[in-house]
Amino acid sequence: MKKELSAIEAKFEAQKIAFGPMYFQAMVAMRDLGVLEYISSHRKGVEIASIIRDMDLSEYTITLLIESAEVLGVVEVEGTIVRISKIGFFFLKDEMTRVNTNFMNDVCYLGAKEMTESFKTEKPAGLKVLGDWPTIYQGLSKLPEPAKKSWFEFDHYYSDNAFPEALKIVFKKKHRNLYDVGGNTGKWSIACAEFDPQVHVTIHDLPVQVAVAKQNVQEKDLSDRISFREIDLLDSAQKIAPGADAIWMSQFLDCFSKEQILTILRNAHQASTADTTLYILEPFFDNQNFPAAQYSLVATSLYFTIMANGNSKMYRLNDMKELLDTAGFEVVETYPLIGDSYHTILECKIKH
Amino acid sequence: MKKELSAIEAKFEAQKIAFGPMYFQAMVAMRDLGVLEYISSHRKGVEIASIIRDMDLSEYTITLLIESAEVLGVVEVEGTIVRISKIGFFFLKDEMTRVNTNFMNDVCYLGAKEMTESFKTEKPAGLKVLGDWPTIYQGLSKLPEPAKKSWFEFDHYYSDNAFPEALKIVFKKKHRNLYDVGGNTGKWSIACAEFDPQVHVTIHDLPVQVAVAKQNVQEKDLSDRISFREIDLLDSAQKIAPGADAIWMSQFLDCFSKEQILTILRNAHQASTADTTLYILEPFFDNQNFPAAQYSLVATSLYFTIMANGNSKMYRLNDMKELLDTAGFEVVETYPLIGDSYHTILECKIKH
Known part of the structure; x- marks a missing residue:
């Protein structure tokens, strides 16, 4: 973030922080409902009407996911055609991104609400959403799914290699x-x-x-x-x-x-x-x-x-x-x- | 997002989506703990050591918040001096950004975890974290604080003007x-x-x-x-x-x-x-x-x-x-x- 931003650009960047959790969940939904995969499987792009026709999801769902993804640059829309972008490709297919996303969603998302409290007390105040341990190390073998799977995949990704x-x-x-x-x-x-x-x-x-x-x-x-x-x-x-x-x-x-x-x-x-x-x-x-x-x-x-x-x-x-x-x-x-x-x-x- | 991104840039953008909720909560903590305001009050920048000395927060807290804010471009760090950026200024002072951030944190954050479920059922599956109503309209006058204040501030900001x-x-x-x-x-x-x-x-x-x-x-x-x-x-x-x-x-x-x-x-x-x-x-x-x-x-x-x-x-x-x-x-x-x-x-x- 070295270049000098205009006020308009800076205000936009501030909104990206402010709505980060919302768009994160929208992209998780788009991935987990198979919409991103469907779009990705049509390399030259696909009619939005075809997605609505082929998938067992409402027009509302498809429309909102595509509107959100377009704002994030995850898909590109030209008229009635939508195609996956490079960002969308990484969000869908890259192992590091997949592991990070699942770790965020399954292990950290709910507990992160306690960030301010954690800093105040210097205790992991978010851990209570997973279990009653003083630190996560006592709980690793007992984590509820899908937190356990996502925790170990994250750990594995960043260490075993x-x-x-x-x-x-x-x-x-x-x-x-x-x-x-x-x-x-x-x-x-x-x-x-x-x-x-x-x-x-x-x-x-x-x-x-x-x-x-x-x-x-x-x-x-x-x-x-x-x-x-x-x-x-x-x-x-x-x-x-x-x-x-x-x-x-x-x-x-x-x-x-x-x-x-x-x-x-x-x-x-x-x-x-x-x-x-x-x-x-x-x-x-x-x-x-x-x-x-x-x-x-x-x-x-x-x-x-x-x-x-x-x-x-x-x-x-x-x-x-x-x-x-x-x-x-x-x-x-x-x-x-x-x-x-x-x-x-x-x-x-x-x-x- | 019109320009063609390199793979490295696209992978970076994908991480911004993947860790959006984490950095959101870090910036809320930085704002709510007064660290961003303290930095902002020193227009020419301030020694990180001074922040640690003057605020009733640990070195760990100050260090981690500044490291996170630097990654987001919310502050700029040169050696041991930190100063607020334009993005940080908007995050701290801009009314629209403040209202959006509180709406996200107090009304939407926890419920957003139910985004996929909401799309599947076409019901507001996240609403249960605030109360037991079929839609939020039945619950508006009974919302728990701080959700109620943040909801009405958001509504007010986007309509009354x-x-x-x-x-x-x-x-x-x-x-x-x-x-x-x-x-x-x-x-x-x-x-x-x-x-x-x-x-x-x-x-x-x-x-x-x-x-x-x-x-x-x-x-x-x-x-x-x-x-x-x-x-x-x-x-x-x-x-x-x-x-x-x-x-x-x-x-x-x-x-x-x-x-x-x-x-x-x-x-x-x-x-x-x-x-x-x-x-x-x-x-x-x-x-x-x-x-x-x-x-x-x-x-x-x-x-x-x-x-x-x-x-x-x-x-x-x-x-x-x-x-x-x-x-x-x-x-x-x-x-x-x-x-x-x-x-x-x-x-x-x-x-x-």
């Missing part, structure tokens, strides 16, 4: 003893154990997560290669043990506030020697190739506010570097991941 | 006997009686509305100049009586579907002679000077879908002209209202 490249980067060095701090369900630890047959991994997480991870590790028959350490990393009295070649934190620190991140990094620091490498994988919102990605990541921060825990967020690359510096680490290498990933890996050593 | 110009247009001709069809609370009828001391007005509406109008008319001491006719205009057996010089329908027809509008116009036709003038005042969404107005009016159609009655909408000018033609009227004059009005007056006569 980072694994193949990340494994290559981490195992450029030989690591015999790797700590997966915030190991969650054990996905990354299992991927490491399968990637390098000589590495031993120790998952560090809360007891409730360790229980889930243990089961996943047993199912993969990797119990001799993956150990577990129950630990609450927000309690600075619970120390990470020395002895790791590598400490890995994958999309873990964005679950915490700056103060909490500092506590965790200082804990990692006391467990590190000059030979220990700390790896941090995060999607930094200011280190993205495309504006759509930045837009999604800042919105994801707001999800943390209203639904997750009320005090975490996506960070700028420099914010993280400053926190690492304060905790006594220096970044020795910065790897942007290639392909469809939104992530950066910071390779860190303790400062001397 | 039309009155002064409309009176001048209608009373260019001498009308002794005017029917205010869909007279609602009697506002227009009272304005007519006060504008022209010789006119007699008859409010036509449902019994429940007539009761309210009667009280308002009595309070203004105009009971000898304003009469009442209880009528259900969707029942074609209930005829409008002949004898009017003018039949006036102000923002009335947009409360109905095309089929219903035809029923009402045919009823007006059977009551008309060559000497009768039919006036229709409507905000036609394709007959606006500014894109912000079109954007608001199409969104207002969606409000009718989810909250009002499930089957009415704002119309295109030509849609209304075609309905008038089918009902036997011709448009003899089209008056666009000047100033801040969004309305057009159609002056009609029966065809010969």
Whole structure:
């Protein structure tokens, strides 16, 4: 939004914010009722009368959806012919957009009404629409559908696609003893154990997560290669043990506030020697190739506010570097991941 | 959205739709917590650290709101200085934008989640979040706050500003006997009686509305100049009586579907002679000077879908002209209202 807007343009942009929820729901309806797909299937455009004739929907519905979509640039209308636009194509077919839309609608929409309250209390005041938990992490396995499906699809979309490249980067060095701090369900630890047959991994997480991870590790028959350490990393009295070649934190620190991140990094620091490498994988919102990605990541921060825990967020690359510096680490290498990933890996050593 | 977008731009636009509700709530929070006002009060910009110091809000809250506002172009950030943009100015200060935002948040936001269901059933499936009525018209006087205040502010903003110009247009001709069809609370009828001391007005509406109008008319001491006719205009057996010089329908027809509008116009036709003038005042969404107005009016159609009655909408000018033609009227004059009005007056006569 660099160019200077006229008052008329600025007033228009303000209306786009003001009616964002209404048009969002209209486009979800247009997609879910199959109208966008029907229009998309006619590449050269289709008569509006044909849509009304062919679909089991009222003329009112078709007319209003097309009028809304035209305002948004999702379809283009010429006389009585309507065709899908590039924006409409992405809204309908692009995986990132589909995942974002469902996450917004199924997980965040109703809870977002409590945004002001969430900021006032620094608690996820919107979470109550899904269940009665202090943070969403206690509720993930019990989320009602379709929130559960949409949450995991969103999580999967923004994390798993980072694994193949990340494994290559981490195992450029030989690591015999790797700590997966915030190991969650054990996905990354299992991927490491399968990637390098000589590495031993120790998952560090809360007891409730360790229980889930243990089961996943047993199912993969990797119990001799993956150990577990129950630990609450927000309690600075619970120390990470020395002895790791590598400490890995994958999309873990964005679950915490700056103060909490500092506590965790200082804990990692006391467990590190000059030979220990700390790896941090995060999607930094200011280190993205495309504006759509930045837009999604800042919105994801707001999800943390209203639904997750009320005090975490996506960070700028420099914010993280400053926190690492304060905790006594220096970044020795910065790897942007290639392909469809939104992530950066910071390779860190303790400062001397 | 006429220019050809690149795939990257189109994907970005699709994300703006996908996260519209999230950013909407973030900007409402930023406004309601006073952060936008604080930034606006420093015309040359203000240090982010000063906002954190001066306001009773966390660094987390301030940081996240500014990051969100920057993504939307609501503020501009240079280093550690933040200032409000033109878009932010309109979001904060412009009456239309304020009224639209509160209407969206207080009346429509939660109900909009039922958009798909509303289209499927052609019922206002979102209305249940405000109360248990078949349409919002039965519930208006009983709406919970802040929905009630926001509904009436919205209604007031988009209708009352039309009155002064409309009176001048209608009373260019001498009308002794005017029917205010869909007279609602009697506002227009009272304005007519006060504008022209010789006119007699008859409010036509449902019994429940007539009761309210009667009280308002009595309070203004105009009971000898304003009469009442209880009528259900969707029942074609209930005829409008002949004898009017003018039949006036102000923002009335947009409360109905095309089929219903035809029923009402045919009823007006059977009551008309060559000497009768039919006036229709409507905000036609394709007959606006500014894109912000079109954007608001199409969104207002969606409000009718989810909250009002499930089957009415704002119309295109030509849609209304075609309905008038089918009902036997011709448009003899089209008056666009000047100033801040969004309305057009159609002056009609029966065809010969």
